[in-house]
Structures are given as structure tokens and as C-alpha cells.
Amino acid sequence: MFNVNSLLALLGLLGVIVMIFPLLSKETKIKSLQTSVNNLKKALDEMDEQAKLIVRTDIELNKAQEELDRKITSLYTLQKLSRTISSTLEESQVFKKIELTYLADLGFQKALAFLFDEKEEKFLLRLSLGYEEEEAAKIKTFIDLNKATYLEFIRNEKAVSSIATRENPADTKKTKEIFNVLSFVFTPILAKEGDHGLLFVGADNPDTTITEGDEELITILANQIGQALENARLFEKTWQAHQDLEKRVEERTRELSKALEEVKKINQRKNDFVSNVSHELRTPLTSIKGYAAILLSGKLGALPEDVHKRLGKINKHSDELVQFVNDLLDLSRIESGKVDLKLSPLNLKNVVDEVADLLAVQFKEKQIEFSSSFPENMPEVMADYSQIKRVFINLINNSIKYTPSGKISVNLIKQDKEIQIDVQDTGCGMPETAMDKLFTEFYRVDSVMNQEIKGTGLGLALVKSIIAAHKGKIWVKSKVGAGTTFSFTLPLAY
Amino acid sequence: MLDIGIGFSSEENAVLAAEEAIWKAKDNLNNSSKIDLALVFNSSEFSAAGIARTFSALLSDVPLIGGSGPAVISEKGIYKHGIVLALLGFPEGAYCNTAATRDINEKNPFTCGKELAEKLLFGFKNIPRNLGLLFFDRLIDGGPNFIAGLQENLGKSFPCIGASLSGQNDLTRSFLYLNNEVFNNSCAGVIWGGKITFGMGIKHGWKPLGKPHLVSSTVGNIINSIDDKPAVELYEEYLAYDPVKLKKSLKKLSVSYPIGVFIPGEEEYLLRNVTSVEDRGALVCQGSIPEGSTIRLMISTKETCLAAIPQAIKEAQKTLDGSLLRQSNARNSKFAIVFSSISRYNLLRRDIKEELNFIKKSLGEIPFLGVYTHGELAPLIESSYRGQIYFHNQDFSVLIIEG
Numbered sequence: 001m002f003n004v005n006s007l008l009a010l011l012g013l014l015g016v017i018v019m020i021f022p023l024l025s026k027e028t029k030i031k032s033l034q035t036s037v038n039n040l041k042k043a044l045d046e047m048d049e050q051a052k053l054i055v056r057t058d059i060e061l062n063k064a065q066e067e068l069d070r071k072i073t074s075l076y077t078l079q080k081l082s083r084t085i086s087s088t089l090e091e092s093q094v095f096k097k098i099e100l101t102y103l104a105d106l107g108f109q110k111a112l113a114f115l116f117d118e119k120e121e122k123f124l125l126r127l128s129l130g131y132e133e134e135e136a137a138k139i140k141t142f143i144d145l146n147k148a149t150y151l152e153f154i155r156n157e158k159a160v161s162s163i164a165t166r167e168n169p170a171d172t173k174k175t176k177e178i179f180n181v182l183s184f185v186f187t188p189i190l191a192k193e194g195d196h197g198l199l200f201v202g203a204d205n206p207d208t209t210i211t212e213g214d215e216e217l218i219t220i221l222a223n224q225i226g227q228a229l230e231n232a233r234l235f236e237k238t239w240q241a242h243q244d245l246e247k248r249v250e251e252r253t254r255e256l257s258k259a260l261e262e263v264k265k266i267n268q269r270k271n272d273f274v275s276n277v278s279h280e281l282r283t284p285l286t287s288i289k290g291y292a293a294i295l296l297s298g299k300l301g302a303l304p305e306d307v308h309k310r311l312g313k314i315n316k317h318s319d320e321l322v323q324f325v326n327d328l329l330d331l332s333r334i335e336s337g338k339v340d341l342k343l344s345p346l347n348l349k350n351v352v353d354e355v356a357d358l359l360a361v362q363f364k365e366k367q368i369e370f371s372s373s374f375p376e377n378m379p380e381v382m383a384d385y386s387q388i389k390r391v392f393i394n395l396i397n398n399s400i401k402y403t404p405s406g407k408i409s410v411n412l413i414k415q416d417k418e419i420q421i422d423v424q425d426t427g428c429g430m431p432e433t434a435m436d437k438l439f440t441e442f443y444r445v446d447s448v449m450n451q452e453i454k455g456t457g458l459g460l461a462l463v464k465s466i467i468a469a470h471k472g473k474i475w476v477k478s479k480v481g482a483g484t485t486f487s488f489t490l491p492l493a494y
Numbered sequence: 495m496l497d498i499g500i501g502f503s504s505e506e507n508a509v510l511a512a513e514e515a516i517w518k519a520k521d522n523l524n525n526s527s528k529i530d531l532a533l534v535f536n537s538s539e540f541s542a543a544g545i546a547r548t549f550s551a552l553l554s555d556v557p558l559i560g561g562s563g564p565a566v567i568s569e570k571g572i573y574k575h576g577i578v579l580a581l582l583g584f585p586e587g588a589y590c591n592t593a594a595t596r597d598i599n600e601k602n603p604f605t606c607g608k609e610l611a612e613k614l615l616f617g618f619k620n621i622p623r624n625l626g627l628l629f630f631d632r633l634i635d636g637g638p639n640f641i642a643g644l645q646e647n648l649g650k651s652f653p654c655i656g657a658s659l660s661g662q663n664d665l666t667r668s669f670l671y672l673n674n675e676v677f678n679n680s681c682a683g684v685i686w687g688g689k690i691t692f693g694m695g696i697k698h699g700w701k702p703l704g705k706p707h708l709v710s711s712t713v714g715n716i717i718n719s720i721d722d723k724p725a726v727e728l729y730e731e732y733l734a735y736d737p738v739k740l741k742k743s744l745k746k747l748s749v750s751y752p753i754g755v756f757i758p759g760e761e762e763y764l765l766r767n768v769t770s771v772e773d774r775g776a777l778v779c780q781g782s783i784p785e786g787s788t789i790r791l792m793i794s795t796k797e798t799c800l801a802a803i804p805q806a807i808k809e810a811q812k813t814l815d816g817s818l819l820r821q822s823n824a825r826n827s828k829f830a831i832v833f834s835s836i837s838r839y840n841l842l843r844r845d846i847k848e849e850l851n852f853i854k855k856s857l858g859e860i861p862f863l864g865v866y867t868h869g870e871l872a873p874l875i876e877s878s879y880r881g882q883i884y885f886h887n888q889d890f891s892v893l894i895i896e897g
Contacts, residue, residue: 044705045705051791062750066843072844101575
């Protein structure tokens with residue numbers, strides 16, 4: 001029998017059972033949610049860890065990128081700066097080319113450069129960027145006071161910087177204080193010759209980090225400055241040497257001009273003397289020749305054979321003497337410019353033919369074969385007929401004298417604006433040593449053959465003067481035993 | 495129609511540079527005899543006194559506002575040595591007023607903000623005012639309080655945009671110009687009103703990384719603790735740097751990995767650079783972070799950083815197109831003022847030219863000038879421009895002006 005209490009207890013139990021089920025279900029859900037929350041929290045923590053990895057990787061990448069960017073910018077700036085510095089050849093301008101903008105692009109805000117003056121034995125401030133005048137002067141005083149240390153630093157030829165841990169003469173902390181910067185690079189300026197110095201660059205920006213790359217870069221810049229200073233010095237030296245040379249050339253030219261004037265005066269005096277003497281000689285000669293001619297003509301009575309023979313010799317030598325005096329006079333006149341050339345278009349073939357006719361007997365006597373060749377349509381030359389005829393006579397006569405037998409030829413070759421005339425013989429020729437003096441007055445080649453051949457030594461000198469008066473040139477080629485060729489040029493008429 | 499003449503010079507000498515910029519800007523104006531406002535930015539190594547003197551001599555009574563920054567932005571390029579100037583002739587019914595407040599770090603920031611607002615509002619009775627443009631020459635210690643003071647008088651929903659124009663390294667070489675005067679430790683501003691409309695956009699391109707953290711204790715711009723641990727531990731954990739190394743390099747590293755502050759209801763995180771680490775492990779930030787903020791570490795690539803430019807410009811154009819003040823029938827002309835954080839300049843390094851290419855491409859025919867800054871002042875996104883103004887780090891912001 002169920003009593004009421006038992007029933008109520010049963011109902012209560014049933015109620016509890018009914019209530020427990022949803023509670024159990026909710027608890028499961030809570031547990032599930034808790035698990036999800038824990039999972040989410042774990043995922044979030046994991047994600048956060050991943051975020052940390054991303055940030056750290058990003059920092060490394062940024063650092064590498066930044067360093068690369070900086071290096072590219074610095075190298076580009078260094079290239080520009082080097083080009084600018086190298087473009088100047090004035091020592092005083094080298095440092096003026098380094099401007100604040102370049103320095104900023106290299107990552108620095110301040111710069112100082114000093115050169116050590118060996119004579120004065122002190123440092124000279126050559127560059128100051130980012131410093132007030134007073135501040136720079138104060139630093140210079142410090143450098144001068146510690147001259148020995150900084151000279152030793154230059155001798156070491158090594159840069160120091162605020163990243164350096166090695167011992168250096170410019171103690172890092174002190175350098176920062178003295179130069180009023182937070183980071184710096186300090187490097188010697190070295191030139192092969194001349195003044196050495198110091199280059200200091202610094203940054204007052206706390207964000208600036210000096211790297212070994214900066215040290216290298218500033219060292220390159222210092223070397224460039226050293227090179228530019230040396231180039232400027234060399235240029236200055238070369239320029240100075242050039243100036244000295246020019247001065248000496250000028251002085252020498254002045255001396256030579258003076259000497260030339262003197263020579264001209266002497267030459268003029270010589271010409272005047274020759275002219276006067278020749279005139280003085282010709283007057284009595286004319287008388288001698290005149291009287292000899294009268295006597296020879298027999299107008300004053302018949303002469304004994306011996307006397308006639310001797311008078312003939314007097315007459316002949318008088319003729320030669322007259323010719324010699326005339327040559328001397330002509331030479332003197334031509335050289336002193338007293339002869340007016342009668343220039344006109346001239347056919348050289350006619351002249352050569354005339355001379356060949358004139359000397360035909362002599363060719364025949366010495367069994368010399370004479371020939372001449374002319375180019376087709378040979379142009380005329382601008383020349384004085386009688387003077388040029390004289391040139392041909394002298395040259396061909398000369399060839400006849402020194403050609404015991406053989407050939408003499410005259411060849412005319414047309415050049416661009418002139419005609420070249422070659423008078424060639426197959427005679428005895430002459431040594432090379434004689435050729436330089438050949439056209440000098442009274443010069444005769446020293447040879448056995450010459451001792452037998454008469455000559456005054458004026459013929460070729462006269463020829464040279466005549467050719468020069470025509471604005472032509474004359475030269476000779478010769479070989480002992482093979483013959484001689486005299487060549488000269490005359491300007492074309494048209 | 496708004497008459498705009500922009501001139502640029504990179505002459506070495508401040509006086510010559512200012513003269514050349516003025517001459518070029520005048521040359522680009524339709525009517526150089528009616529100039530209502532001159533806006534100038536120059537790189538900080540110029541002599542501010544020389545520039546101000548030249549402007550005073552050549553522009554006489556034309557209101558002038560501007561300042562020096564680490565680099566200037568012109569259509570010709572981005573220059574660490576240069577001066578860029580815009581001369582503006584307003585259309586009929588458009589007005590502006592310039593003012594400045596000095597010694598802001600020595601005075602109560604809230605009072606300073608209020609004082610500037612009062613000066614700016616002078617003469618604007620019954621004229622609808624549209625936008626405020628503000629320049630600081632350095633970071634303000636009580637930045638949020640200054641803005642609160644400013645908004646107290648200008649109105650909570652009044653849109654403002656601006657920048658901190660400090661020099662790159664030397665804060666003593668940071669100057670502001672207002673009319674014929676050169677200021678330091680100040681804020682200068684201009685309010686525009688009447689028939690002139692604006693569109694502004696601001697983006698940074700940084701993305702959150704890792705799990706969120708809670709700023710458990712702050713005082714102004716100093717974060718004492720994050721997740722109840724010394725704040726510096728956040729960076730120690732993520733960057734795996736020892737404390738000494740981190741203290742030395744965090745200022746630079748935080749340009750790449752700034753703190754992103756989550757602002758409820760805003761799309762973008764507000765970025766904060768860390769300027770230093772205090773001995774007790776507190777982080778000193780470039781701008782305040784409210785206590786209880788949720789923060790994330792932020793990361794960017796050059797691509798996302800550059801992508802922020804077209805996004806900001808698109809947003810500015812969208813704001814301009816949707817402006818209720820805009821008179822669609824009128825024949826209007828536009829110009830833009832751009833502010834980019836110097837952190838972006840340092841991050842992009844040799845690719846900085848890309849930033850200019852993105853600006854030019856996105857602005858199209860719109861002429862512009864700008865300056866690199868140490869912080870930007872703007873709402874987070876255009877939709878909330880009638881609300882809170884924030885001090886930003888690492889952002890690119892743009893203001894397009896039409897009239």
C-alpha cells in the first residue's frame with residue numbers, strides 16, 4: 001500500500017529526475033562551450049605567437065631593406081660627390097664642392113675637414129658643415145692642441161668611428177663630446193704628395209646608426225678628396241711648369257729674334273760691302289778688258305804671237321772675273337730684295353729647250369746624252385724668264401761639270417699647286433756630308449775632282465736665292481758614284 | 495569662383511626662395527590683385543624671419559598662415575629643401591579669419607583652445623562657418639584638452655583638420671607663420687565660411703596584428719601599463735628585444751609597428767607612435783590614449799601604406815560631393831592641401847616618390863600643395879566628421895577645397 005508520503009516521495013524523485021536531465025544537458029553544453037572558449041583562446045594565443053613571428057621576420061626584412069636602401073643612396077651620393085670633386089682642378093675648390101645636401105644623403109648632418117700644413121706645422125680648417133663658426137674654431141683649437149695624436153692617427157691610415165671598439169687616438173666618447181655629435185666616422189685624408197689631413201663626419205640624430213659600411217664609404221670619400229687634392233696639385237705644378245716653359249720660350253724667342261736682327265744687319269752690311277766692292281772691281285775690270293780687247297783687235301798695231309796669246313788669257317780671265325762679280329752683285333741684290341722679279345706665266349718647256357740649245361756644244365764635247373720630259377698639257381708657272389733661265393743654266397752647267405760622260409735629264413712633274421723640276425745627272429755624285437752646305441755661298445765640295453774643276457761657289461747659292469724669291473723650294477739628292485739630282489719647285493701660274 | 499595660384503621654389507636663400515614662390519604663385523592666379531589668403535609651407539632649415547619679411551614686403555596685408563616642416567610636397571616633387579605657397583582669391587560670399595594662440599605648453603591647454611576659437615570666430619557673426627584648419631609647431635602636452643577647449647567655442651561637431659609642423663630632428667627650428675609674424679610653441683588657425691565647401695579624408699594603411707590588449711593605466715600620452723604589466727613589455731614580447739636595446743630603438747621601430755587604438759564606432763584604428771620608454775617601463779606616445787582602450791600592435795607594408803592615399807582622397811571627394819553646402823550648378827574650382835606623416839617619409843625612404851605619384855594620380859587635375867608633419871588632426875572617417883577630432887600619427891590626410 002502506498003501511503004501519501006511514499007507517493008509524494010516518488011513524485012519528488014520523478015521531479016528531480018525530470019529536472020536533472022536538462023541540467024545535465026546544460027552542463028554538457030557549458031562544458032562544450034568552455035572547451036570552445038579554451039580552443040578559441042588557444043587559437044588566439046597561437047595566432048598571437050604567429051603575429052610575433054611575423055613582426056620579428058618583418059623587422060629583419062625591414063632592417064635588410066633599410067641597409068640596402070641606405071647603401072644604394074650613399075653609393076649614388078658618393079658617385080655624384082666623387083664626380084663633382086674630380087671635376088675641379090683647383091685645390092681651394094675641392095672642399096667647396098662638398099655641400100650639406102650631399103652630407104645629408106650620406107646620412108650625416110655635420111662635417112669638418114682639416115689639412116696639415118707641414119711648413120706652419122698646424123692644421124688648417126678647410127671644410128665646416130653643420131657647425132657654427134665659433135664651434136668649428138673651438139674644435140680646431142682642440143685638434144691643434146692634440147696635434148701629435150692626430151698626426152699619429154693620419155700615419156695609421158685607418159678610419160675610426162663611433163661603432164669601433166678598438167683603441168683609437170680619438171677616443172669615442174671624447175670625440176662625441178668635442179665634435180658635439182651622437183655618432184661619427186673619422187678618417188685620414190691621404191695624398192701621395194703634399195698635405196695630409198682629417199675628415200670628420202657626424203650625426204646628431206639619435207636614430208642614426210653607424211655601420212662598417214659607413215666607415216668604408218667615408219674612407220672612400222676621404223681617398224677621393226686626397227686624390228682630387230693631388231690632381232689639383234699636379235695640375236698646378238704642370239701649369240706652373242708650362243708657364244715657366246712658355247716664359248723661357250718667350251725669352252729665347254726674344255733672344256733669337258734679336259740675334260736674327262743682328263744677323264740680318266750683318267748680312268745687309270755684307271751685301272752692301274759685296275755690292276760696293278763689286279762695283280769698285282767692275283770699273284777697273286771694264287778698263288782692263290777694254291784695253292785688252294783694243295790691243296787684241298790690232299788697232300794699235302800687230303802684236304807678237306806670245307803677247308797676243310797672253311792678252312787672250314787676260315781677256316778670258318777678265319771675262320770670268322766680270323761673270324764672278326756679276327754673280328756676286330746678283331746674289332747680293334736678290335738677297336737684299338733689290339731685284340724686282342718680272343713675274344709672268346712661263347712655259348718651262350721653252351726655257352729648257354733654249355738652255356739645251358745653248359749648252360749643246362758642251363754636251364757634245366763631253367759626250368753627254370741630254371733628255372727632257374714634260375707632262376701632257378703642262379701648265380705654265382709664274383716666274384721671271386731670265387732668272388729661271390739662269391737657274392736652268394747654272395744647274396745643267398753644274399751637272400755637265402761633274403759628269404765626265406753619261407746622261408743629264410730634266411723632268412718636270414705637275415704637283416697640286418706647283419711644278420717640281422728635277423735636274424738629274426749620272427755624274428760623280430757627292431757625299432751626304434756635303435749636301436747641307438751645298439747652297440752656301442763660296443762653298444765647294446772638298447774632293448779631288450773639284451780641285452780640277454773651276455768654280456766660284458756662288459752658282460748654287462744664286463740658284464737657291466732665285467728659287468726662294470719665287471716662293472719655291474730647292475733640295476738635292478746625291479750618292480757618290482751614282483749621280484746627283486737637284487729638285488726645285490715653282491708655283492703654277494693659274 | 496575660387497582663384498588659386500600655387501608657386502614653388504627650392505632656391506638656397508630664404509628671401510630668394512620666398513620671392514620666387516610668390517612670383518610663380520601670382521603668375522598662376524587669374525587676378526593677382528585680389529588675394530584673400532596665403533598658405534605657405536617650407537622646409538625647416540630656411541630662415542623663418544627671412545621668409546616672413548619677404549612675404550610681408552611682397553604681399554603686404556594679405557592674411558597668411560603656414561609653417562615649417564621636415565619636407566614640403568609640391569606637384570614638382572617632395573623636397574627636404576623648398577618652399578611651397580598657395581595664394582587664394584575667394585569667390586563672392588566666402589570668408590576666412592586667421593588667429594593664433596601662443597605659449598600653449600606653458601598655459602592651460604583647455605583655455606588656450608578656447609582662446610583660439612574665440613579669436614577665430616571674431617567677425618563670423620551671422621556667417622555660416624564651414625571648417626577650421628589648424629597648425630601646431632610641436633606636440634601639445636594636453637592635446638585632447640586643447641581640442642576640447644577649441645570645440646567648447648567652435649561647437650562639438652565643428653569639423654577641423656590640421657597638422658603638427660615640427661622640424662624633423664630639431665624642434666627649435668619649427669615655426670608657424672601668421673600674417674607678418676613668426677611663432678613658436680603656438681597654434682595658428684584659419685576658419686573658412688560662406689560659399690566655400692570642403693571634403694576631407696584621412697587614412698594610414700596600417701593593419702592590426704596579434705591579439706587585443708587592454709590599456710590598464712595611462713596619464714595623457716603616457717601608457718603606464720598594458721594588461722596590468724609594464725607597457726614596454728608589449729614590445730619586448732612581440733619584437734623579442736632586450737629592454738636596453740628596445741629603449742634605444744623603439745622610437746624608430748614604432749614607426750613601422752605603432753600602437754593601434756580601437757575606437758568604438760570607427761572603421762580605422764587610431765595610430766600612436768612611441769617617442770620614448772621611461773625607466774619604469776611606461777611608453778611615451780605621440781598623442782594621448784584613453785585609459786581602458788583596447789589596443790593592437792599594427793603592421794604595414796609599403797603597398798598598404800601607399801594604398802591609404804587613394805582611399806583618403808576618395809573619401810575627401812565623397813565628402814565634398816555629399817556636402818549640403820555645395821552649389822552643384824556653380825562653376826567651381828578646387829585645390830587640395832595634403833598632410834603626410836614624416837613617419838611615412840621615413841618608412842617609404844627611397845620609394846617616397848611613389849607617394850607623390852599616388853597623390854597626383856588620385857587628385858587628377860586638382861592642384862595641390864602639402865607638407866610632412868609630426869602628427870595630423872582630423873576626425874577618423876568622414877561619416878563622423880561632425881564628431882570627435884583626433885590627433886593622428888602616421889596618417890595621410892587631405893583637404894579638398896571648392897569654391
